[in-house]
Amino acid sequence: EITAVFILAVAHKCRAQKDNVLQPKGDMSSAEGEAATLDCLYNSTSTNTYLYWYKQDGNNSPKFILSRVRLDEGNTADDHKERFSSTLNSTFRSVPLKIQKLHLSDSAVYYCALHSLCSE
Numbered sequence: 001e002i003t004a005v006f007i008l009a010v011a012h013k014c015r016a017q018k019d020n021v022l023q024p025k026g027d028m029s030s031a032e033g034e035a036a037t038l039d040c041l042y043n044s045t046s047t048n049t050y051l052y053w054y055k056q057d058g059n060n061s062p063k064f065i066l067s068r069v070r071l072d073e074g075n076t077a078d079d080h081k082e083r084f085s086s087t088l089n090s091t092f093r094s095v096p097l098k099i100q101k102l103h104l105s106d107s108a109v110y111y112c113a114l115h116s117l118c119s120e
């Protein structure tokens with residue numbers, strides 16, 4: 001949870017560089033057992049861009065799912081490794097979150113966040 005606060009603070013600092021993410025708004029519903037893909041597009045002026053996905057369930061704090069720095073490189077939380085994945089596409093500036101075999105407990109709000117190293 002402290003990590004999330006830190007990341008939000010860094011993203012705010014980079015806003016001056018027009019770095020941002022765009023998540024298509026709206027609800028998505030799928031049946032249990034199916035697969036789902038949640039989209040996230042981003043703009044970044046930095047070559048060192050880290051993309052993150054978080055899950056927020058009810059009033060709980062957002063929980064880290066995974067990070068990507070390029071293609072499949074990054075970290076995925078141990079308890080999400082089995083069904084959650086993402087491949088960062090730097091050409092199309094997208095980092096879609098793929099969820100396999102949906103569980104009822106996957107119903108939640110999912111956040112995409114960006115963290116650029118602002119040194120350039």
Ligand SMILES: *[C@@H]1O[C@H](CO)[C@@H](O)[C@H](O)[C@H]1NC(C)=O
Pocket residue numbers: 020021022041042043
């Ligand atoms: C990225 O910037 C372009 C040009 O300003 C804009 O059209 C596009 O919507 C932006 N994409 C995102 C994800 O914000």
Ligand SMILES: *[C@@H]1O[C@H](CO)[C@@H](O)[C@H](O)[C@H]1NC(C)=O
Pocket residue numbers: 087088089090091092
């Ligand atoms: C990026 O996305 C485009 C459009 O879906 C696809 O054609 C391209 O192969 C992707 N690139 C990578 C590196 O995945």
